[in-house]
Amino acid sequence: MLKKILITLISLMFLVGAAGCSSQTSTESAKKEPAAKETNKKPIELLNVSYDPTRELYEEYNKSFAAYWEKKTGQKVTINQSHGGSGKQSRSVIDGLEADVVTLALAYDIDAIAGAGKLAENWQERLADNSSPYTSTIVFLVRKGNPKGIKDWDDLVKKDVSVITPNPKTSGGARWNYLAAWGYALEQNNGDEQKAKDFVAKLFKNVPVLDSGARGSTTTFVERGIGDVLIAWENEAYLALKEFGEDKFEVVNPSVSILAEPPVSVVDTVAKKHGTEEVAKAYLDYLYTVEGQEIAAKNFYRPRNKDVAEKYASQFPDIKLFTIDEVFGGWKKAQKTHFDDGGIFDQIYKP
Amino acid sequence: MIAREHVHLKSPGASRFALAPIKKWLLIGTALGFLGIFILIPLIAVFTEALKKGIELYFAAITEPDALSAIKLTLITAAIAVPLNTIFGVIAAWGIAKFNFKGKNILITLIDIPFAVSPVIAGLVFVLLYGSNGVLGPFIEANNLKIIFSVPGIVLATTFVTFPFVVRELIPIMQEQGTEEEQAAITLGASGWQMFFRVTLPNIKWGLLYGVILCNARAMGEFGAVSVVSGHIRGLTNTLPLHVEILYNEYNFTASFAVASLLALLALLTLVFKSFLEWKTKK
Numbered sequence: 001m002l003k004k005i006l007i008t009l010i011s012l013m014f015l016v017g018a019a020g021c022s023s024q025t026s027t028e029s030a031k032k033e034p035a036a037k038e039t040n041k042k043p044i045e046l047l048n049v050s051y052d053p054t055r056e057l058y059e060e061y062n063k064s065f066a067a068y069w070e071k072k073t074g075q076k077v078t079i080n081q082s083h084g085g086s087g088k089q090s091r092s093v094i095d096g097l098e099a100d101v102v103t104l105a106l107a108y109d110i111d112a113i114a115g116a117g118k119l120a121e122n123w124q125e126r127l128a129d130n131s132s133p134y135t136s137t138i139v140f141l142v143r144k145g146n147p148k149g150i151k152d153w154d155d156l157v158k159k160d161v162s163v164i165t166p167n168p169k170t171s172g173g174a175r176w177n178y179l180a181a182w183g184y185a186l187e188q189n190n191g192d193e194q195k196a197k198d199f200v201a202k203l204f205k206n207v208p209v210l211d212s213g214a215r216g217s218t219t220t221f222v223e224r225g226i227g228d229v230l231i232a233w234e235n236e237a238y239l240a241l242k243e244f245g246e247d248k249f250e251v252v253n254p255s256v257s258i259l260a261e262p263p264v265s266v267v268d269t270v271a272k273k274h275g276t277e278e279v280a281k282a283y284l285d286y287l288y289t290v291e292g293q294e295i296a297a298k299n300f301y302r303p304r305n306k307d308v309a310e311k312y313a314s315q316f317p318d319i320k321l322f323t324i325d326e327v328f329g330g331w332k333k334a335q336k337t338h339f340d341d342g343g344i345f346d347q348i349y350k351p
Numbered sequence: 352m353i354a355r356e357h358v359h360l361k362s363p364g365a366s367r368f369a370l371a372p373i374k375k376w377l378l379i380g381t382a383l384g385f386l387g388i389f390i391l392i393p394l395i396a397v398f399t400e401a402l403k404k405g406i407e408l409y410f411a412a413i414t415e416p417d418a419l420s421a422i423k424l425t426l427i428t429a430a431i432a433v434p435l436n437t438i439f440g441v442i443a444a445w446g447i448a449k450f451n452f453k454g455k456n457i458l459i460t461l462i463d464i465p466f467a468v469s470p471v472i473a474g475l476v477f478v479l480l481y482g483s484n485g486v487l488g489p490f491i492e493a494n495n496l497k498i499i500f501s502v503p504g505i506v507l508a509t510t511f512v513t514f515p516f517v518v519r520e521l522i523p524i525m526q527e528q529g530t531e532e533e534q535a536a537i538t539l540g541a542s543g544w545q546m547f548f549r550v551t552l553p554n555i556k557w558g559l560l561y562g563v564i565l566c567n568a569r570a571m572g573e574f575g576a577v578s579v580v581s582g583h584i585r586g587l588t589n590t591l592p593l594h595v596e597i598l599y600n601e602y603n604f605t606a607s608f609a610v611a612s613l614l615a616l617l618a619l620l621t622l623v624f625k626s627f628l629e630w631k632t633k634k
Contacts (some may be wrong), residue, residue: 047584083600095484095499096488096492116483
């Protein structure tokens with residue numbers, strides 16, 4: 001009796017296992033086919049590896065692009081999405097995640113992929129506006145009624161304020177947060193680097209938990225109720241308002257913030273291997289069209305297109321914005337000084 | 352695990368005093384209370400959260416294409432990892448329990464590595480081996496194979512993490528039983544397979560089953576190692592636990608808990624199946 005049961009069990013396992021194997025290989029080969037042949041009518045797949053807060057943006061954008069592409073060429077395109085902390089995503093692409101396009105939080109993370117030889121060094125010159133079809137900035141999200149009276153960066157270093165921001169080592173958004181605070185402190189102290197360092201160090205003393213990505217921090221703040229203020233992407237802050245209701249949270253705009261330019265690029269080696277160069281390029285170009293810009297604006301990203309920007313002007317308050325090139329001399333330098341191992345962040349953040 | 356229970360039973364404290372009824376109920380009460388707080392309430396919370404917005408939304412969440420593909424991938428992964436670990440588990444446990452050889456202790460230590468090492472590291476090991484910059488990376492890319500950020504990587508990581516479950520269950524049982532019965536079977540003219548099916552297997556059946564069930568539960572639920580090698584592509588390389596996280600991060604709490612409850616249901620089903628088997632074979 002027992003023997004019978006065991007034998008059936010084991011043979012069942014094998015059957016399922018074998019079925020699993022074979023179905024797996026069949027889907028694999030089915031996937032490879034469209035990549036191998038570049039006839040326009042064959043359905044094609046793209047993988048967009050992106051950072052955390054763009055989930056809603058690209059969900060909407062992918063549908064719009066797929067419809068546009070099919071109308072234009074008659075070819076069906078399926079866009080697969082992967083989201084995570086920007087630095088982590090960049091790392092995965094370097095390690096072999098076959099992204100046709102990357103849409104990350106900051107240029108440095110794409111530079112890192114270029115450094116690994118997967119795309120051209122001059123990638124940022126290939127598309128308009130530094131290859132950043134939309135911009136954003138860093139704002140504060142506080143609980144309704146703003147109980148701690150947070151108005152500007154100065155309020156974040158007060159003793160009784162608990163600040164939520166992700167880890168600059170893994171999150172692109174966190175690096176923008178950090179640099180925005182640093183830029184503010186520089187401006188307040190006439191460019192005194194030491195005072196800026198003290199200010200940011202004090203700010204990070206108020207951070208009880210460092211999540212690895214921007215979305216993790218948002219859920220920590222809104223869902224788990226930790227912290228008095230969340231330093232966040234503007235788009236992420238407004239999305240949280242939309243998802244959880246304006247009766248629970250408020251957005252506070254600081255006097256000064258940073259112009260965040262999340263860049264996009266085709267991953268040349270992968271697109272070539274998949275035979276998706278053309279559609280990948282079209283995918284990114286479409287971001288710059290009125291349709292693409294409208295979708296960005298609707299998802300609270302600041303559009304580059306003047307007409308679209310005007311149409312949504314009421315949505316984006318005027319904040320004095322500085323760029324990373326002006327204050328920090330570009331991403332490579334900022335990364336090296338602040339975020340590399342042994343950099344300033346490592347010196348000031350001691351949990 | 353069984354070995355550890357043994358130690359507890361034989362510890363001097365347990366055998367020395369006969370328990371008064373109050374003490375007995377105190378103990379049972381504490382155990383039940385602990386179970387309630389740490390296991391039952393969270394389990395109930397998962398199901399209530401999942402069903403909060405109605406049964407329709409619940410089914411919509413678990414029949415949505417991305418969820419279905421996550422379910423399929425999870426089942427495929429378990430269907431490969433569990434039989435592999437069962438077969439190699441029996442072989443390894445047999446070798447260790449019934450034979451003496453040089454390096455036996457090293458082998459036992461090696462088997463424990465997946466338990467001792469953090470799953471994240473288990474995942475990173477495969478990235479180091481099969482990633483673009485890994486040891487085998489150039490070979491894999493030259494042959495147009497995909498290991499990490501694809502299904503094979505997920506299966507590998509899961510197999511690695513769940514390897515010790517079956518072996519660890521079997522070694523103490525097999526050691527306890529010794530080799531007399533098997534020797535007797537051989538002397539009486541049984542073939543190797545006959546001996547295995549009629550003597551060895553019946554002796555280890557419960558341990559084996561228990562190991563397989565634990566192995567299966569972990570294979571379906573593994574998060575850390577799989578998260579590292581998955582690449583998180585929706586509809587392609589997301590297993591159920593990863594899908595739960597994605598939904599949660601998209602503020603889709605109801606759907607997230609619906610999928611989580613499905614995972615919990617799978618675990619409960621395996622336990623029910625185990626009880627059924629126990630009842631059936633005892634009859």
